[in-house]
Amino acid sequence: MRLFRVKWNRWFAGLIISLAFFALTGCASEYIPQNFLQSNSRAAQAAADLFYWIFWVATVIFILVEGLLVYFVLRYQRRAPEEHPEQYHGNTRLEVTWTLIPALILVVVFAATIRTMGETGPTNPPGEGIKIDVFGHQWWWEMRYNDGQVSTASELHMPPNQVMNITLRSENVIHSFWVPRIMGKTDTMPGHENVTWLMTDQPGTYDGQCAEFCGTQHANMLFRVIVHNTPEDFQTWLRNQSAPPVEPASGSLAARGKEIITNPKYFCTTCHTIQGTTAVGVTGPNLTHFASRTCFAGCMFENNKENLRNWLSSPGTMKPGNIMAQVLSQLNPGDPLHPLKPDEVEALTAYLESLR
Numbered sequence: 001m002r003l004f005r006v007k008w009n010r011w012f013a014g015l016i017i018s019l020a021f022f023a024l025t026g027c028a029s030e031y032i033p034q035n036f037l038q039s040n041s042r043a044a045q046a047a048a049d050l051f052y053w054i055f056w057v058a059t060v061i062f063i064l065v066e067g068l069l070v071y072f073v074l075r076y077q078r079r080a081p082e083e084h085p086e087q088y089h090g091n092t093r094l095e096v097t098w099t100l101i102p103a104l105i106l107v108v109v110f111a112a113t114i115r116t117m118g119e120t121g122p123t124n125p126p127g128e129g130i131k132i133d134v135f136g137h138q139w140w141w142e143m144r145y146n147d148g149q150v151s152t153a154s155e156l157h158m159p160p161n162q163v164m165n166i167t168l169r170s171e172n173v174i175h176s177f178w179v180p181r182i183m184g185k186t187d188t189m190p191g192h193e194n195v196t197w198l199m200t201d202q203p204g205t206y207d208g209q210c211a212e213f214c215g216t217q218h219a220n221m222l223f224r225v226i227v228h229n230t231p232e233d234f235q236t237w238l239r240n241q242s243a244p245p246v247e248p249a250s251g252s253l254a255a256r257g258k259e260i261i262t263n264p265k266y267f268c269t270t271c272h273t274i275q276g277t278t279a280v281g282v283t284g285p286n287l288t289h290f291a292s293r294t295c296f297a298g299c300m301f302e303n304n305k306e307n308l309r310n311w312l313s314s315p316g317t318m319k320p321g322n323i324m325a326q327v328l329s330q331l332n333p334g335d336p337l338h339p340l341k342p343d344e345v346e347a348l349t350a351y352l353e354s355l356r
Helices: 002-027 042-075 092-120 231-242 253-261 305-313 323-331 342-354
Strands: 130-137 140-145 150-153 155-158 164-170 175-179 183-188 194-198 204-210 222-227
Touching (some): 042 092, 130 155, 130 175, 150 155, 155 231, 164 183, 183 194
Parallel strands (some): 130 164, 155 222
Antiparallel strands (some): 164 194, 175 183, 175 204, 204 222
16 A cells, blocks of 8 residues: 555656646747647638647546546555455446447547538638749748749738638648648648648738758748738739839949849859849749848848848858858858858848848
8 A cells, every 4th residue: 555655646746747847838928930729810710629629528538537547546446465356257338338439529520620621621712812823942932923923932922801822832842831820731742733722811920831841941941921901002012023123323332232143153143033134043032022021041030131141141051051052152162151252242232132
């Protein structure tokens, strides 16, 4: 009996410690980017409702089963060394009962899951809307509007209360497109098109994430969904993105940056496109309206002067493994981590900040 009490005390102490750690998870900040339970759309809310329903069903079952287990352990524990419990060969009625009840519960859970998937699945949009193409690269997302006439990176813009019909593609490895607060995950497959959709009536900025391991910078393959306040605001943004960028003033630092970026010596035109210039590359992000974006490098960094300067100074340090760092390393073999000169960095920074 004393040995049982020692074991019980240890088990109880372990339970208290485990519950304490579990409770601490509730101390996280109010905004958690990948928390789909903080839903901001009908589809995300349906998934959250299903989760909560299954969670409480599982909680009731857990309490019932564990409660009975503890009760029988305490009620029928051995009280004397020579005591032995009465032996039973089997009980058909009891065995059928504890098999059927879990099976019926699983059938109900399966039916509820299938219904939710049918209502909010990626192939079941609530209607036709704005069509866009999304490409998964290593490691950033490209969004194309108007049959490719408008291309942006790391930001998906949309109006409120309108469906965005999205075609997903990948030209390298498998990625997974996920906006936790708006919609569930949909894979992008090389050589195969997948579809999904987004819709919300709540303007704001929502974080997205690649949810399939795709290489060394998978965790930094982020993007943002920006829901404009009105459909008119979205159309204004789309028109601005369709227009060519403003030409920098002659003789300015930005003009010097344009000369560098369009000079084949620096390889920029090999990968990037800037409307109205000789830069027509497609490997990297379209830079036509780079300064209008809130983030860059797969949304790893906020788009500000300091981050941009640091990125141009040493892209391989800021985001190891990216293609830009590998290409630019040819400019300065002696110091491949710092391929550009300080004055070139300043000129390029000035030009990129002018591309609005």
